[in-house]
Amino acid sequence: METRLKLIAFDLDYTLWPFRLDTDVVAPFQKRSNGNIVDSKGTKLNCYHEVPGILKSLDEDGFILAIVSRIAKTKAARQLLEIIGWDSFFSFKEIYPGHKSLHFQRYVLFKDKGSVKNRLSRNVVF
Secondary structure, three states: OOOOOOOOEOOHHHHHHOOOOOOOOOOOOOOOOOEEEOOOOOOOOOOOOHHHHHHHHHHHOEEEHHHHHHHHOOHHHHHEEEEEEEHHEEEEEEEEEOOHHHHHHHHHHHHOOOHHHHEOOOOOOO
């Protein structure tokens, strides 16, 4: 019997974008009229070109997408996800310093996501 993945979790730094949010860029961020996203110093931020298509495809295929990141600058991470337009892809966002196993445990044990929680609780291994 084939088991299909239910949850796909992504880190942020060097996974969705090619920089460290805590050290390489400075929040707040803004989207300019030409579509470029810049940090507070005016540095243009680029993301990996493949990421938007991958996220869209996984979302359309019915996967539950998550962010699990140990970034200390949680507000900046959430702002950048929103400005880029990726926030809506992720039903689970655990962004804070700490062990990633805790990020997953908090989701499975404490998030009340109804059917999402019920589908995952039996299929997550720590």
